[in-house]
Every structure is written in structure tokens, then in C-alpha cells.
Amino acid sequence: MTMMNAAVVTSFAEPPHYQPFEAPAPAAGGKVLVDVLAAGLHPRVRSGAAGQHYTSSGTLPMIPGVDGVGRLPDGKLVYFAAGDDVPGTMADKALADPRRAVELPAGVDVAKVAAAMNPAMSSWVALRRRVPLKPGQSVLILGATGNAGAMAVQVARRLGAGRVVGAGRDPERLRALLPAGADDVVQLTGDAGATGEALAAAAAEVDIVVDYLWGGPAQLAIMALLTARSDRGRALDWIQIGAVAGPAIELPSVALRSANFRLQGSGQGSVSPRGYLAELPALIGEISAGTIDVQAKAVPLADVEQAWTSEQVPGVRTVLVP
Numbered sequence: 001m002t003m004m005n006a007a008v009v010t011s012f013a014e015p016p017h018y019q020p021f022e023a024p025a026p027a028a029g030g031k032v033l034v035d036v037l038a039a040g041l042h043p044r045v046r047s048g049a050a051g052q053h054y055t056s057s058g059t060l061p062m063i064p065g066v067d068g069v070g071r072l073p074d075g076k077l078v079y080f081a082a083g084d085d086v087p088g089t090m091a092d093k094a095l096a097d098p099r100r101a102v103e104l105p106a107g108v109d110v111a112k113v114a115a116a117m118n119p120a121m122s123s124w125v126a127l128r129r130r131v132p133l134k135p136g137q138s139v140l141i142l143g144a145t146g147n148a149g150a151m152a153v154q155v156a157r158r159l160g161a162g163r164v165v166g167a168g169r170d171p172e173r174l175r176a177l178l179p180a181g182a183d184d185v186v187q188l189t190g191d192a193g194a195t196g197e198a199l200a201a202a203a204a205e206v207d208i209v210v211d212y213l214w215g216g217p218a219q220l221a222i223m224a225l226l227t228a229r230s231d232r233g234r235a236l237d238w239i240q241i242g243a244v245a246g247p248a249i250e251l252p253s254v255a256l257r258s259a260n261f262r263l264q265g266s267g268q269g270s271v272s273p274r275g276y277l278a279e280l281p282a283l284i285g286e287i288s289a290g291t292i293d294v295q296a297k298a299v300p301l302a303d304v305e306q307a308w309t310s311e312q313v314p315g316v317r318t319v320l321v322p
């Protein structure tokens with residue numbers, strides 16, 4: 001048995017602890033052992049480590065981490081996603097399927113790639129695979145102040161959006177979206193009436209909404225946009241991606257009858273692994289070229305416990321480095 005160091009979750013109520021753990025053995029199905037160089041601490045990783053993600057099996061102990069940058073046994077530097085059936089990537093070593101790993105260009109910033117792929121992929125895949133964005137269409141990013149939302153503004157622009165509106169709570173992060181590609185921003189406040197009016201004024205005519213919030217803000221925004229729309233027969237495609245503001249909404253049936261409102265989600269399951277894989281090379285190209293801006297904070301894997309519990313700086317994604 002070969003041992004390695006890893007972030008290990010032994011209780012869903014505690015952060016992972018840095019400790020020795022048995023290295024996974026290269027398995028059937030062609031998976032190989034990768035030297036992990038960087039793994040992102042994404043919200044998805046946190047929910048998995050808390051036993052709360054919809055893919056969680058509930059089995060402990062477990063190693064968190066859904067993706068990372070690593071080196072294959074043949075020396076190739078790759079971005080790879082860990083399967084749901086293997087230990088996670090927050091360890092010295094992890095299993096990767098070379099057919100599902102994408103080679104990275106030489107000299108790439110590995111921490112940036114590990115930080116950006118998960119949040120950037122959310123909108124890239126949604127706007128390419130779920131509702132392919134047509135050049136010139138207009139897009140509202142609901143929840144544009146988080147990492148994924150801020151990248152969604154840049155992704156929509158890069159994929160040819162004619163107009164991009166960002167909506168979120170934090171005024172400073174909202175202002176920063178304007179030079180990053182947003183045409184307009186809307187602040188979501190505790191005043192539902194004023195927020196609904198501001199959303200209607202800025203985004204009633206959008207073609208697509210990319211929604212990271214769900215909960216109260218989505219419930220408010222759906223009716224605000226549909227009722228203010230000049231032509232309710234024109235499609236409004238709503239892509240549900242995250243639920244940071246709440247897991248459920250109340251949706252009046254009239255929303256679906258009185259307008260051409262099309263609601264769908266984008267994530268693991270609604271997009272096939274093959275669909276994700278097909279999008280990775282182009283997205284890696286954008287990130288390595290710097291078209292999609294990302295702030296990464298590299299932290300030694302040995303400090304995982306502290307990284308887990310310390311407050312995250314808005315707009316900066318923590319990356320654990322073995």
C-alpha cells in the first residue's frame with residue numbers, strides 16, 4: 001500500500017483534515033495516477049465535503065475536490081475532472097482518465113486554470129450546450145458578483161452577446177463588471193419593489209438569463225421581466241445554474257402560459273460528460289490567453305483546514321497546492 005498526504009473529510013460537520021491516506025491504485029477503465037499540482041476550492045467542492053451535493057454518496061472518509069491540474073505518468077500537464085466514483089483531487093495524487101484529461105499549453109499558470117475552470121465552465125457550457133448563444137443576443141447574469149457570475153459576463157461577451165446586464169448585491173463588485181464587459185448593472189437590494197423595477201428597466205428585453213441565485217431573487221426577477229417585456233411571444237430562455245439564494249422558488253403558472261418562458265438548468269447530469277469534455281479545450285484556450293480574468297490564491301494543501309474556514313475574499317478563488 002502506498003501512502004500520500006490528502007485533505008480528508010471524516011465528518012460532514014467538520015472541515016477536512018490534512019493527514020496521510022492510502023493512495024488510490026490505478027484502476028480498471030484506464031484511469032492513471034496523476035501528481036496533483038493544484039485543485040480549486042469551489043462551492044461545489046464544499047457542498048460535496050458537507051455531504052450536501054446532489055451527487056454525494058454519503059460515504060466517509062472521503063477526499064474532496066472535483067477537478068484540478070496535474071501531471072500524467074508520461075509527463076503531460078493536464079486539466080482533469082475527477083469522476084464521482086473515485087477519491088477527490090485534494091491530495092498528492094488522484095486518479096484521472098487520460099481520455100477525459102485535456103493537455104495544457106506549456107508555461108500556463110496552473111493555479112489560474114485550477115481556479116477558473118469550474119466557475120467559467122458553468123456559463124460556457126450553458127451558453128454553448130443548453131441555450132447556444134446567437135451573436136448579438138442579450139443576456140442577464142443573475143448573481144454576477146460571485147466568481148462564476150463575473151466570469152459569465154466575460155464568457156457571454158466572448159461568445160458574441162450584443163448586450164450583457166449583471167445583477168448582484170455587492171455594489172463594488174457590480175461596478176467592477178462594467179469595465180469587464182457588462183453594459184449595465186442592477187443592484188439587488190432588500191427593497192423588492194425597487195429591485196423588480198430596476199431589473200425590468202435594464203433587462204426586460206433580454207433573450208437569455210443565466211441564473212446563479214434561484215430563491216427569492218429569481219422568483220422576483222422572473223415576473224418582473226416577463227410582465228415588462230414588450231413582446232411576450234419572444235422567447236426568454238432561463239438557465240438555472242446555482243442556488244446560492246435558496247433551493248426553491250414559487251413559480252406562478254401564469255409565467256409559463258402568458259409568455260414564451262423556457263426554463264431549464266445546466267450542470268452535471270443535464271449536460272453529458274462528453275458534452276463537457278468537448279467544450280474544455282476552447283475554454284482552456286480562453287483562460288490561458290487571459291480573455292477570461294481570474295484571481296487565484298494558492299494555499300498549501302497542508303493548510304486546508306484554515307483555508308476551509310477562513311473568510312473567502314470576494315472575486316478570489318482559493319486553490320490548494322500539494
Ligand SMILES: NC(=O)c1ccc[n+]([C@@H]2O[C@H](COP(=O)([O-])OP(=O)(O)OC[C@H]3O[C@@H](n4cnc5c(N)ncnc54)[C@H](OP(=O)(O)O)[C@@H]3O)[C@@H](O)[C@H]2O)c1
Binds near residue numbers: 146168170243
Ligand atoms: N451548474 C454548474 O455547472 C455550476 C458550476 C459552477 C458553479 N455553480 C454554482 O454557481 C453558484 C456560484 O458559484 P461561484 O463559484 O460563483 O461562488 P462564489 O464565488 O462563492 O459566489 C457566490 C456569490 O453569491 C452571492 N450571493 C450569495 N447569497 C446571495 C443572495 N442571497 N442574493 C444574491 N447574491 C448572493 C455573493 O455575492 P454578493 O457579494 O453580491 O452577495 C457571492 O459572491 C454556486 O451555487 C455554485 O455551486 C454551478
